[in-house]
Amino acid sequence: MNPIRIEPLRALDEALKFNQKLAAGFKTLRELDDVDYGVTEKEEVYREDKLVLYRFKGASKPTAKTPLLIAYALVNRPYMVDLQGDRSLVKNLLAQGEDVYLIDWGYPDQSDRYLTLDDYINGYIKRCVDVVAKRHKVDKVNLLGICQGGAFSLCFASIYPGKIRNLITMVTPVDFHTPDNMLSNWTRGMDVDLFVDTLGNVPADMMNWCYLTLKPVRLFQQKYIGMVDILDDKAELENFLRMEKWIFDSPDQAGEAFRQFVKDFYQGNKLVKGGLKIGDKDVSLKKVTMPVLNIFAEQDHLVPPSASRPLKQLAGTKDYTELAFKGGHIGIYVSGRAQREVPTAIHEWLKKR
Amino acid sequence: MSDTKSTADLSKDWQAMQQQYWNAWTDATRQASSQQPAAGTPWHEGLEQWSRMFDSGKQSETADRLMSSAKNYVALMQSMLAAASGKKIDDSPLQAWTEALRSGFNLPNMDAALVNNPMAAMLKGISGQGAQGFEQLSQSFAPFLAQAKQEGMSWLQAPAFGYAREHQEHYQKMLAAFAEYQEALKHYNALILKSSQRSFTILEDKLAERSEPGRQIDSLRALYDLWVDSAEEAYAEIALSDEFRKVYGDVVNAQTRVRSQIQQEVERVGTDLGMPTRTELNSVHKRLHDLRREFRNAQSADVAAQIEVLSAEVQALKQELARQQGQPAASVHKATPKARAATPNTQAKRKHAAAVAKPRAASKRGAATFNDAISAMRDSAAGTSASHKAVAKKNRSDA
Secondary structure (H helix, E strand, O other), X not given: OOOEOOOHHHHHHHHHHHHHHHHHXXXXXXXXXXXXXXXXXXXXXXXXXXXXXXXXXXXXXXXXXXXXXXXXXXXXXXXXXXXXXXXXXXXXXXXXXXXXXXXXXXXXXXXXXXXXXXXXXXXXXXXXXXXXXXXXXXXXXXXXXXXXXXHHHHHHHHHOHHHEEEEEEEOOOOOOOOOOOHHHHHHOOOXXXXXXHHHOOEOHHHHHHHHHOOOHHHHHHHHHHHHHOOOOOHHHHHHHHHHHHHHHOOOXXXXXXXXXXXXXXXXOOHHHHOOXXXXXXXXOHHHOOOOEEEEEEOOOOOOOHHHHOOHHHHOOOOXXXXXXXXXXXXXXXXXXXXXXXXXXXXXXXXXXX | OOOOOOHHHHHHHHHHHHHHHHHHHHHHHHOOOOOOOOOOOOHHHHHHHHHHOOOOOOOHHHHHHHHHHHHHHHHHHHHHHHHHOOOOOOOOOHHXXXXXXXXXXXOOOOOHHHOOOHHHHHHHHOOOOOOOOHHHHHHHHHHHHHHHHHHOHHHHHOOOOOOOHHHHHHHHHHHHHHHHHHHHHHHHHHHHHHHHHHHXXXXXXXXXXXXXOOXXXXXXXXXXXXXXXXXXXXXXXXXXXXXXXXXXXXHHHXXXXXXXXXXXXXXXXXXXXXXXXXXXXXXXXXXXXXXXXXXXXXXXXXXXXXXXXXXXXXXXXXXXXXXXXXOOOOOHXXXXXXXXXXXXXXXXXXXXXXXXXXXXXXXXXXXXXXXXXXXXXXXXXXXXHHHHHHHHHHHXXXX
């Protein structure tokens, strides 16, 4: 039997409706205001260079005794964890009683091109952890590292195990050399020294182009054709635009930190193979002895689950928990399922420790 | 359409034009005629005119992306409608559908290099404010290379001599880098073409799996979505290969060498004109960064030294207390070797830290005035001196 049974009149009707929706939708698009993001009230508690450390304020007082510090990736803006009222990891964590802090790395410019991973991990993260610990009069804090921020958090927890009570890693790459890791395949043929020596900081446009080309048809065409379906729904359209804004609101990458991250993580795979040094400090996942909750997304095209799972074998902890989320790299923060499952899982896991 | 028309008038014009077009299509479909409305009009034109009305909107960048994707999709639908019109539902062979889909990606007036290569067209389209691809950069470099080709590539190997020898060598390197980049890009584009071709093979395989009732494709959108799945699968096969790693690395590295050569040239011109250069700025940034690090390290060293001094002080006080009470102090023995091992350097650090720490300590104790603070410091200093003497005495007796 013919696998294609498209009735000509139905096809015509489909095309007509698409065209009508597109025409009507442009009117809606034109009338929309610029979208905002970051819904939860927060206060600045520490500032250094371009970094700002925030503490979020929930509707009620936190019940958790140990504060939770979120370290996001450098490659995107951290407001993804607090995108909008009904899509906010932060808001849901606060509602569960957690006391949530977030490091906002800011937008590096050329004056930051010499920032190294030593500056980020032994400098910025360490000082933020110290500030949070001091505010709460505790020796250890809970650390939640996301994506590249998760890799940084693993390094930090390995170097300063005495400062971390519980470690949560979300969509965090550990083994960078799995065969399904496209980004890793591409970076391994790159002369990163030439790249950074020439560019200084790595421009955000270049990073965005690279991410889009991981799935060019889906991300550059199909997504916008799908957008036509929601053009007459103002609320859905705003959600789409908010996400769109986040995707392309990318900071440039500080050159030296980028160089080391590509060399040691993507090319050298040193979290797995060993020999990683951050500044003058050795990193070994065996020294990650605190309880670890590793959350990854089953349909993640940026950090495939196979890149996150090896943490179970490599971490020195005896208390390791894994959560496989049904969704993708972005859905893990913003999907309806994520709102229900992820903050609750984090809170319940922390509560027991 | 006149520029002076209002948005409402433009909208009416476009709708009228669309209606005419739809009527033509409907007639063609109902009459089972092989005649179809002219390709390329007015859908494309209509969309173009429509999009011009939104050039100053708040969401103009998203509107651009939407419009670009919609134009491609509309062209696809048009091509597929042509395959469907005038035929009964089961009449169109599979081959005709896939051909219609394939040709639907070939937009009117398209760059010849992109014909039958939807993946390359897609990658070329990823441009604008948010991203820059290999193709765009290649275009911006092309005039330089064209000039080099005009002059004959053999010039690149000619020996340089005389007053402008270094400049000539630099230009030769720069043009050689351009040529190398073009060559690398050719290999990259060949792999992208391979992925486009493979996408249609995968599509045919996927369609073959949908022959049984209930799994058949019954809409243009479903057929398009299935092609997207096929295209991504084909692209991933290639993009994850060792060959692509090599080719991708080559094109990135070659492009970077071109940038580097251009930078050097701009730098040379900048120097000649007395303008600040990238190298000079980098030097300033490096110094600034080193200073920032030095400052942070000094701050944390200060704190560490303060802690060391205060710990020693506490231990000494414990010792003194224990001595006065005539009891052995268990913890004393742990602290003393460290105190004994203090080098002149750590002693200096301690002195400095003590000087910094004491006013703060005094002030924290709630000194009401500056004089109170000074008195508190004196008391503290006397105590420290006494306790250090006690430690020294104990050390001697331990030794």
